[in-house]
Amino acid sequence: MTVIRDLDKDKMVVAEGSYTVASAVKACKPNVISAYPITPQTHIVEDLSQFMADGEIPNCEYINVESEFSALSALVGSSAAGARCYSATTSQGLELMHEVLFNVSGMRLPVVMTIVNRAVSAPINIWNDHQDSISQRDTGWIQLYAEDTQEISDMTAQAFKIAEDKDILLPAMTCMDGFILSHVHEPVELLESDLVDEYLPSYEPEYVLDPKNPMSFGAFADPESYTEFRYLQQQSMDNAVKKIEDAATEFYDIFGRYYGGLIDEYETEDAEIIIMAMGSVIGTIKDAIDKLRDKGEKVGLLKIRSFRPFPVEAIRKAVKDAKVVVPIDKNISLGLNEGALCTETKACLYNTSINMPVVGFMIGHGGRDIRISTIESIVEQAKKVADSGIEVESQYADLKEEML
Amino acid sequence: MKSLLSSGHRGCAGCCDAMAAKFTLMAAGEDCIVINPTGCLEVMTTPYPESSWEVPWIHSLFENTAAVASGIEAALKAMGKMGDTKIIAMGGDGATLDIGMRAISGAFERGHDFTYVCIDNEAYMNTGVQRSGATPFGASTTTSPAGKVSIGNPRPKKNMPAIIAAHGAPYIATTSIGYPKDMIRKVKTAIDTEGPTYIHAHAPCTTGWGFDSSKTVEIAKLAVETALWPLYEMEDGDVTKVKKIMKPKPVEDYLKMQKRFKHLFTMEGGDDAIKKIQALADENIVKFGLQ
DSSP: OOEEOSOOGGGEEEEEHHHHHHHHHHHTOOSEEEEOOOTTTHHHHHHHHHHHHTTOSTTOEEEEOSSHHHHHHHHHHHHHTTOOEEEEEOHHHHHHTHHHHHHHHHTTOOOEEEEEEOOOSSSOOOSOOSHHHHTTGGGSOEEEEOSSHHHHHHHHHHHHHHHHSTTTOOOEEEEEETTTTTTOEEEEEOOOHHHHHHHSOOOOOSSOOOTTSOOEESOBOOTTTHHHHHHHHHHHHHHHHHHHHHHHHHHHHHHOEEOOSSEEEESOTTOSEEEEEOTTHHHHHHHHHHHHHHTTOOEEEEEESEEESOOHHHHHHHHTTOSEEEEEESOOBTTTTBOHHHHHHHHHHTTSSOOOOBOEEEOOGGGOOOOHHHHHHHHHHHHHHHHHOOSOSEEESSOOGGGO | OOOSBOSOOOOOTTOHHHHHHHHHHHHHOSSEEEEEOSSHHHHHHOBTTOOOBSSOEEEOOSSOHHHHHHHHHHHHHHTTOOTTOEEEEEEEHIIIIITTHHHHHHHHHHTOSOEEEEEEOSSBTTTTSBOOTTOOTTOOOSSSOEETTEESOOSOOOOHHHHHHHTTOSEEEEEETTOHHHHHHHHHHHHHSSSOEEEEEEOOOIIIIIOOTTOHHHHHHHHHHTTSSOOEEEETTEEEEEOOOSSOOOHHHHHTTOGGGGGGGTSTTHHHHHHHHHHHHHHHHHHHTOO
16 A cells, blocks of 8 residues: 655645656656647646756757647657657547557657646536547557556656666556646655656667667567567567566655556455545545444455556456455446446456456546545445346436436 | 669659659759658658668658648757758648648757758649648638538638748748759759758649649649749848749649639639639749749
8 A cells, every 4th residue: 555654744845736747757867858838737748848948957958849640749859869769648639649549659669748637628628537549458568557646646647667677668658637637736855856867767768869870760560570569568568568567666766756556555454345446536446435434344455556557456456355356437338328447346356256246437627626425325336236136237427307 | 773662662643742752852962861750751662661861761740740840850850860861751732831830940940950842733632632721712622622612622722832931941942843954953963951841742632633644744834833832032031042034834724724623614613713823823933033
């Protein structure tokens, strides 16, 4: 579970979530930042622009591109030229990048990008859910989700460490909930540059665009070789399973903060009902669990930090003794009527000796407020499932039926 | 001089792309980085695990070449590795005038120090000769075919050099693969000019235009000699040099050698279309003072 060692209150400041991310990026010393403004990502790129204007990020170029498509495309060139690369986006911007996302991963370029999660249009909506990043699930990017502003700050350094590892060389997106985390002011410890230097080695890629040693990047692969490129990407995803855990424990050794590796567990040891979720709703669920535990309810929480690679073994181990598993999703796969976490969880328990009901609840879409009472009512329904089996496998937990 | 584009690539006999790339590299020398969009040149030169490129080369996608070039330039500057390295984007007309326009506009507006070479063969050749924004009036392509009620492509070419000029580029030139010395000189001038520069090279495609593979250069020259493809240079937005044509040839000389214009000589209304094409050439003569 989450461990914060030696909390140094003198080092803490009250900062906006976006500022903690921008500060973390600065401490990671990127060479190229390329971004296009979009709500609610803007504060991150504004803060980074101010750092640039004040000369606080040495050996770095900030490219004010004309679209998200070019934001990420520019980093294809920068990363291939050997630069440490960063971008940030959300929602429509991320969807516009879709084609480039595959390209960055396929070319094995370890770009790190913050996704400030927001609903997708139509209807247009600027508030938080996870439809944007979940829709990029199969693009070959590592996907990590943060619970609070301190975690998204620290996850930024972890993401560079994971992505740039020569056994990985995959891009990584670190996901933070729009407004809920990006615009909230909380006490945090900003990442300290000298500690990041100790934690994060400089990026020394083996293959770069260099006239002294010409190489070709992005060649054309016919049916004779295409499969093997894809296989190797998956192999790196497999390698990332351990690397994500290592990056979290090594971070703890230096910074004294730990939020789990692939997953984190809260009150799961004797839990009969295990809720699964990602992002800022974790805090709300923990509060709900505290209340329910006071009443003697055996409820626990499995926080998913890494959605890609999907932590199959860790989930199986964590839920095997429960009576019912309840994935909560801020996204929907239209046509299947369930969220991605629900689908993936069912898939990872199938073909194993673990046989328990999995019931999914979709909640908080387009920024709808998630209350402790809603979590409590989900737990009530899960209890019925534990007692008498599944009636509805997946449903919205906060639907306004009177509006339909 | 050592060719920086190795032989053995998969280009057709008489391929305009191979000539344009070779001339560009002759101008640039070894100290350069080349960016290609998706297209014939990319496909024919880099079938994994082979590559014809003796200089560092990258292909990302179809529509983002100028953005990738921006990123390379920014990275080299940030890391203090720029030195004298030249950054050269080389894309076809579809990748330049159509799908890549946004990224090109952004890169030129931001003022990155790079050269963009458009190899204009006037249609999407890699996918089988579909029309692009560079396809000339009257050309039959697979998506603007001549037919009972069609004379082929209904619109004239998009004026890309003028669009680049509107971005304030310090140097722009049109050239043709039919004039290697002209092209090499202009590419060299472009890469030696600081800031974003643009070369638009007219490049006849043997399969797409329908002519014998021995005629690439001859047809390229005819485009210039008929004034359908004027050769000029622009510095800071003004035309400063043009290649004069003493006795412009009639456009029929150019059109009749190509299958894509064959219908204009047989179908009803073809005469009028040829007159319109002649008028476009005449306008060029006046506009650029070619005579």
